Amino acid sequence: MARRALVLVEGHTRGPGLLYVQAAQRLGLVPITLSADPAQYDYLAAESSEAIRVDTDNLDALIRECSRLGATYDIAGITSAAQSFYATVGKLCQHFDLPGPNAASIERCCDKFAQRQLLAEAGVPIPAYRMAENATDVESSAVEIGLPVILKPVVGLGSRGVRLCRNPDELAEHTNHLLGGKHIWRSSPGILVEEFAQGPHYIAQIMGNEVIGITAADFGPPPYFVFRGVTFPALLTDEEHKRIVDVSLRCLRALGLGWGPMNIEFRWTKLGPVVIEVNPRLAGAPDPQLVQLAYGVDLITEHIKLVIGDEWNLRRRHSQTAAARLLVPDRDGTLDWIGGESRAAAIPGVAEVKLYVEPKTPIVRKGDIRDYIGHVVAASPNFARTEAILQRAVDSIDWSITPFPTLGK
Template sequence: MKKKALILIEGIGPGTGPQYVQAAEHLDLHPITLSSTKVKYDNLSGDRIEVLQVDTGNLGALIRECSRLQERYEIAGITSAEEKVYATVGKLCRHFGLPGPNPDSVEQCCDKFIQRKLLAEAGVPIPAYRLATTAAEVEICAAEIGLPVVLKPAVGGIGSIGVRLCRNIDELVQHTAFLLHAKQLWRSSPRILVEEFAHGPFYEAETMGNEVIGISTAEFDNPPLFLFRESIFPAMLTSAEQERLSNVALSCLEALSIGWGPANIEMRWTTRGPVVIEVNPRIAGGTYPRRVQMAYGVDLVAEHVKLVIGAEWDLRRKYRQTSGVRFLIPDRDGTLDWVVGDIEAAAVSGVAEIDLYVAPPASIVRTGDYRDRIGHVIAASPSFAQTKAILQHAASLINWSIKPFSDA
């Protein structure tokens, strides 16, 4: 009898990758990842996972490789944690008759301009927005909406890559020039989304199928960046606020036809109530699944894998705590000279994890997005206030020194 395998398309490096491998193993599945580059995963032993190099942008090549793997394995499911290939995952699932997301819906959702059109047509509250392809069009759109505005790539921009708040004309001109010349952001010609800046507390709803699992709240680092500094799950909300945010999140799933599998809906609570900032048709990456598990005892990654292989899933809460993450963000570029205090921070009661992503003498070159983080603190406790206090205390114990490149 052939061993059952779970095929992972890209994205099993640091973050949710090891969690998918662990979930597959717990379900007696052999994890195999297909990647555009032959990646060595230091956190995964070679006998636990196969890493095969395939052009993941070529659907035909993926079909051929999966067909070849069928000679040795029974493919139980195909999935990914990466948005850039999630529509391709849906196409592969259709080809092989496996459960999976609707690829057409995912493609529409991943285009932020089309996403907003569909949400607006369905009556979902969103910020005012325009699409621009030239610097002149960006200025016209910004004038129509009124400063400040948010500029972002219409496709991509994952982890706030290329996303900026433009508070005046100088910032608008500067970031427009950056986006128009950032060839790595565009598969074809540049398409820039110009969007009204929605003021108010930030929330994220985690969903699976047509169910809202929970809602977190987050704070950002200094503007004009949208770089998360802290996120806590679940948010401290009244029952009425919880219901209102949940209803808006569910209306997004219906409007975008993405009610299969996981999704992440970003919102701000403005003077007119919840306004949808973005809908991500995939499981939230990084520390999100672990925090949901610490707070509710629900393993989002494992339940997603069960859905992918057609097994019965279980989203029921096992208990209720509050969990959170505090990211360590440098304030300058240069060479990391030293880091201290992580051992002391790990000893703080309630701290579940300290993770430093870099070690001296790493080069620190900030890009204004999630790649700027040099580490994180995760904590859990019975209450929102206590978790927040633990995160702040533990993070305050961790210090580092960055020498300017000219001094290094």
């Protein structure tokens, strides 16, 4: 009898890619990663997990490779840990008659302008927005909305190219950055000019049509939106929780979603919850670990069960508060040394300490997800204790960065 395989289209260098491989193995599946460059995923070799080089931007090539694999394995399901390939996954699942997301809905959702239009038509509360294709459009849109505004690429991930512009000089500078050849576009250039919705930031963690819980998140200093800390579950009143859940479900209906993992980002403004973004994917690390530590629900395993047509279970096993701090350098330069992770990991309540960089690594901050150099995760029965554990662990980790030489010196 052929072994059952889970096909993963691409992986994730820092995100949940490894967790998908390990969860598949625990479920008795053979994880097989299809990638344009399998060598970029170190965990594949470490887990002795099969990987096949294929052009993952070519749907026909992927169909041929999956058909070839079908001669050896029973392909139980196809999925991805990367949002940029989730629509492709939907097309593959449809071709092979496997459970999967609606590709057209995913593609609409990944276009931030199309997403805003659909949410606005459904009466979902969102910031004022305009679409711009050139500097003149950006300037006129900012005048209409009123500074400060946020500029972001219409298609993009990980806060790349996202910036708060508080005055005309910042607006012109970032417009030039996006349109002047410095930003790498994933599609034809298009800029979303958006009202800056102010207030606490929350993320609804969703599977199917069920809101599993809500995460609270904090950002570093403006003008960028780099997460510094996330806590699950958020400290909300029953009424606040209900309002976020209600708006989340309205988003799913408006966008034709409701299959598999999703997360929706909100700002709680003076008008209540305002939707910042709907992401048709599992939230990135360490969010899935926080849900598992807090509620005992393994979102990645439950997602795979859905993918292979098995019965899933989102029932809470326990209730704790889990939180993470993302480590972000305060300057550019060469990383001389970084250490203290073993001290931090030994603190009771610390669940994970992970450093992403090695000494002598050049540090060049981008103002997005690429700035992280590590994270610490902790859990305990209550919020205050978890925060105290995290602070002690973060204080145990230290590093030194020597600034790059200045020209002329």
